[in-house]
Amino acid sequence: MxxxxxxxxxxxxxxxxxxxxxxxxxxxxxxxxxxxxxxxxxxITWKVVVFSLGSVVPFFPESWRRGLLSWISGGADASDDEPVANLISAGMRDFATFLPPPTYPTxxxxxxxxxxxxxxxxxxxxxxxxxxxxxxxxxxxxxxxxxxxxxxxxxxxxxxxxxxxxxxxxxxxxxxxxxxxxxxx
The missing domain is CATH 3.40.50.1820 (Alpha/Beta hydrolase fold, catalytic domain)
Known part of the structure; x- marks a missing residue:
């Protein structure tokens, strides 16, 4: 079809x-x-910008990255036992973009x-x-x-x-x- x-x-x-x-x-x-x-x-709020910048720094501790992820997710479990948390954490740690950031639409x-x-x-x-x-x-x-x-x-x-x-x-x-x-x- x-x-x-x-x-x-x-x-x-x-x-x-x-x-x-x-x-x-x-x-x-x-x-x-x-x-x-x-x-x-x-x-995007300034808090998210400030905290998110820290999450992409290579030496940012994994425990802090997990804490940030939990904060963004309203306190959700972001432990190593959660597959989705692992995926998002890996993306925060390893993803690199070469495109400009999204712009706010008029x-x-x-x-x-x-x-x-x-x-x-x-x-x-x-x-x-x-x-x-x-x-x-x-x-x-x-x-x-x-x-x-x-x-x-x-x-x-x-x-x-x-x-x-x-x-x-x-x-x-x-x-x-x-x-x-x-x-x-």
Missing amino acids: RHDRVHLVGVSIGGWNAFHLALHAPEKIASVSLLDPAGLFGR DDQVAGVDVPVLALIAGRSIIHDPRKATLRARRLLARGVVELWPDASHAINGEFPERVNARVLAFVDEIDRTGRTGDTP
Whole structure:
């Protein structure tokens, strides 16, 4: 079966990537679901910048890197026993990019996305100010459904996997069934 348009789901910086694909190639995108996207609706907080810089320094102690990971994830277990924590920690330690960092989109860019968007904003996120991010997304997304999940941290997909999955699938099903979101006239 050939698919002309796809539904994208992006978490954190993956949300930023999915959103920009929808901005630049909307004809290929059926919808975008964003899970506490970083650097998209709210600016990255100074705390995250300062602490994250330390995590990429080669001599940064692993215990501090794990502590940072737990902090970003709302206190989640970031021990060696957690496979996802191991993967993220390795990425923090070993990943190198040669591309410029993502830029914060203008209001016109956010408003210019013409595909259905589901944005789940974590109410306990330390990545951005959740209230401001929610307000900006609701104000600018013409075809957006924006939900603030008060009990979620930036690790929303790990904290509430069944609930996130059900919400994203319901959104995708509605798009496939009607071609629009419930908030679209």
